[in-house]
Amino acid sequence: MMYALTPPTRLRGTIDLPTSKSISNRALLLSSLAGNTLPLSKIATCDDTTVMQKALQKDHHTIDIGAAGTAMRFLSAYFATQEGVWTLTGSARMKQRPIRLLVEALNAIGADIRYLEKTGFPPLKITGKALQGGNLTLEGNVSSQFISALLMIAPTMQQGLSLTLNGEIISQPYIHMTLKMMESFGVKAEWETQHIIIKPQPYHPTSFVVESDWSAASYWYGMAALMPDSDMTLIGLQKDSMQGDSKVVELFQLLGVHSEFTEHSVHIFSTGEKITFLSYDFVNQPDIAQTFAVTCCLLDIPFRFEGLKSLIIKETNRIAALKAELLKIGYIINDPEEGVLEWNGTKTSFNVPAVIETYDDHRMAMSLAIAALKHQIIIAHPEVVSKSYPNFWKDVEQVGFLIQPK
Known part of the structure; x- marks a missing residue:
């Protein structure tokens, strides 16, 4: 199975996130x-x-x-x-x-x-x-x-x-x-x-x-960063969460996404104010590293990420997978040493639509789905999201994406 993704002209919606x-x-x-x-x-x-x-x-x-x-x-x-x-x-x-x-x-x-x-x-x-x-x-x-x-x-x-x-x-x-x-x-x-x-x-x-999942929230933050005038509400997130991945609030503020908490949700919207280079050690939040690698490339923000040694023994070798799939949409990222991933802004030509492999890895599918906001892509084996977020594609359609099975 494959999904071709066509993005909306603007992002609006309320997402009932999966729990952690x-x-x-x-x-x-x-x-x-x-x-x-x-x-x-x-x-x-x-x-x-x-x-x-x-x-x-x-x-x-x-x-x-x-x-x-x-x-x-x-x-x-x-x-x-x-x-x-x-x-x-x-x-x-x-x-x-x-x-x-x-x-x-x-x-x-x-x-x-x-x-x-x-x-x-x-x-x-x-x-x-x-x-x-x-x-x-x-x-x-x-x-x-x-x-x-x-x-x-x-x-x-x-x-x-x-x-x-x-x-x-x-x-x-x-x-x-x-x-x-x-x-x-x-x-x-x-x-x-x-x-x-x-x-x-x-x-x-x-x-x-059980509270809602901040790792799942990261994909919506990534979309908000890429889409001007985006405005979404994510249900079930807690400001004082025990999840380390709640760091997305602070990190995405650097990429132009503002968060406003209510009692049972967070309202996120794009400000357009972003840094020009992101350096961060993901040793305590390895599961959101893919989201940031993809988002930074799409925003043309060079980066250096450390603390990623555990990514090679996840559902797939996520370092190798990110390098291969981001290359398909023109971004040449490198791993100069163990546990480090960086991009200096180098790009190359590529064919469209790009078919994104997911490596039986739910986070590869969801983090690369963000790329549909900038490039023509097709997601291979989209069903892998069932590992952590079974309703991901339904929620993507809810905010205006067109999904065409191939």
């Missing part, structure tokens, strides 16, 4: 650990959360999580604490995404996890049992999902968990999110500089409402 899958997946796991006796509200409706919900029902001992990376990491830790023998597997891409550091950490505190195919990668055979816990040391630059997975099961361990993180700690907002949500379910933690201590303690059932 990051928060939803944590809420689902924490609720399960707490006994599932009170309701969760506004759980995200997307591929990743559906996988989590089915897995946590524990109806089957072989669980295929598809391309859901968060589910693979969180469930590896969860099932290590659940009596029984469990198999976690996934898509071909999932079997290429490393999980060795998490498996080694879990086994070091009493888990029994073995690789069924290639060492260091899924699928996994997990023999669940009560974990001893104790002291554990990891490098601070490992995936925050590894850290969050360990933290969420820590209260169930016989000795709790004393976790030391060496060096720079990346994606700290996600760790803060995890600890804040654990507190909502009755668990207290101590975090001082490089050390997180969680004592053995019970989770308590709680009602929980």
Whole structure:
């Protein structure tokens, strides 16, 4: 399937954003650990959360999580604490995404996890049992999902968990999110500089409402930056959000988008006032880096982005994918060193319409869709958005885009 996108002459509309899958997946796991006796509200409706919900029902001992990376990491830790023998597997891409550091950490505190195919990668055979816990040391630059997975099961361990993180700690907002949500379910933690201590303690059932997703909001901010006189309202976003990606408000202000918050939404509109060069370290917000790379190119704003090492092990190698697809619409971007992406303003000729590949990556599809405001493009495999934002194309049509299936 392919979609040819024709943009509107102006952007107007109210978008009911999907709720956060990051928060939803944590809420689902924490609720399960707490006994599932009170309701969760506004759980995200997307591929990743559906996988989590089915897995946590524990109806089957072989669980295929598809391309859901968060589910693979969180469930590896969860099932290590659940009596029984469990198999976690996934898509071909999932079997290429490393999980060795998490498996080694879990086994070091009493888990029994073995690789069924290639060492260091899924699928996994997990023999669940009560974990001893104790002291554990990891490098601070490992995936925050590894850290969050360990933290969420820590209260169930016989000795709790004393976790030391060496060096720079990346994606700290996600760790803060995890600890804040654990507190909502009755668990207290101590975090001082490089050390997180969680004592053995019970989770308590709680009602929980999931807020809208700031990562999803970034695509609408990108469109607002590119369209003069744009005016949109995004429903369900919180100014004091626990999501690190709420940084879009501050960053898009630099690209000419102003935000006005109400109690349950944010009103965004273009001001036309933008900087001439953007330098930023996305180490704490890697999921919005694609949006900014695309938007800056389309605004003719050269950039240098750092902190992007994790992008090579996402749903696809997002660094390579961005370079390839932006080249198709004339922008020559470079990765001069690991974790860095930059554009100095260099352009080249290209053929139209440009067919944009999505690499089975929802964020490639949605971030490159913004390019339709400046160039003739066709999005290949648009259905990949179901991973996090199933109604994305309906919302795109709602604000005036014409979508023609090819």
